[in-house]
Amino acid sequence: MKEAVNKKQYTEKCYLDTYRVDQNKIGKASGIWQLMQESACHQMENQKPSYSDLLDEGKALMLARVDLAIPEEVFLDESLTASSWPCESTRATFLRNYTLTEGDRIVAIADTQWSLVDTQSRKILKVSDADFSNYWMGEHRLLIKDKFKITKETAQFMHTVGSKTVSYSDLDYNGHMNNTYYLDVLCDFIPELAAGTHRVSFVRIHYSKEAPLGDCLKVIATDAIPVSDADAKEYGVPAEIKYIFKTEKADGELNVEAEIVLTKISPKIT
Numbered sequence: 001m002k003e004a005v006n007k008k009q010y011t012e013k014c015y016l017d018t019y020r021v022d023q024n025k026i027g028k029a030s031g032i033w034q035l036m037q038e039s040a041c042h043q044m045e046n047q048k049p050s051y052s053d054l055l056d057e058g059k060a061l062m063l064a065r066v067d068l069a070i071p072e073e074v075f076l077d078e079s080l081t082a083s084s085w086p087c088e089s090t091r092a093t094f095l096r097n098y099t100l101t102e103g104d105r106i107v108a109i110a111d112t113q114w115s116l117v118d119t120q121s122r123k124i125l126k127v128s129d130a131d132f133s134n135y136w137m138g139e140h141r142l143l144i145k146d147k148f149k150i151t152k153e154t155a156q157f158m159h160t161v162g163s164k165t166v167s168y169s170d171l172d173y174n175g176h177m178n179n180t181y182y183l184d185v186l187c188d189f190i191p192e193l194a195a196g197t198h199r200v201s202f203v204r205i206h207y208s209k210e211a212p213l214g215d216c217l218k219v220i221a222t223d224a225i226p227v228s229d230a231d232a233k234e235y236g237v238p239a240e241i242k243y244i245f246k247t248e249k250a251d252g253e254l255n256v257e258a259e260i261v262l263t264k265i266s267p268k269i270t
Helices: 029-047 051-056 181-187 191-195 229-235
Strands: 010-014 059-069 080-086 094-102 105-118 159-165 198-207 216-221 241-248 254-264
Touching: 010 029, 029 051, 029 059, 029 080, 029 094, 029 105, 029 181, 029 198, 051 059, 181 198, 181 216, 181 241, 181 254, 191 198
Parallel strands: none
Antiparallel strands: 010 080, 059 105, 059 198, 080 094, 094 105, 159 216, 198 254, 216 241, 241 254
16 A cells, blocks of 8 residues: 655654564554554644643543554564644544555554543543644545444354453553553454464454553453455455454443454465
8 A cells, every 4th residue: 555645744763663563573453553653642742732731731632433454564673654643623523643654655544533531520522622723734534434333233242251450551641541552452362363373454443431540341252253345345454354342341331342353464474
């Protein structure tokens, strides 16, 4: 996948280190997502308001939804460029896109929706309640139109596969499990990843409730589901099988819902 980088997009050089790749030296979905998010954090820091500035005002941007496509394998120490740009946003939804490129190839792209939240009342604010006018803005690139939601039919085939207790190492400075870590938690329950035969090529996550320190999350999932030709076309990436997940807090509240799509790794790697 090829695309020129827009000069109005914030960009920075980066690479996947040993902590962000798997046993095949291929980038983990969480590691790729972290590089993309770091570029957004650096844009905020350079162009203001930074994330810390928002917190000082009693506000925070909370991730509500991410669609992440990884059409190509990304390897340890490859020279990469991370780009991020907020998009024209209205009402209560703050839109932001990201790309990760190797030369002129797009190796990952993400489409996200964020909510601006009052950190004391937890009330969702309008995007206009913060001044983002200094940010370089770009055109919104929608990956999939419809919001991800687990259907009643799919829910019938889901079962508890384990649990996760939120610990110190999971926390960000909001005091909740960092949104990128959910990918590691869920991927730990995918046997094809542990076996080193597949990689993640597409992710959809809907975040519902934060998970603070000490929360015990129940992890519920389907078995592997073959990806239909129609679904593979919609994802726009190599796709063979997928898993559907949800996590629930101890009181039964929904924490996240997710769809993780896999494809076989290149034969040259195996």
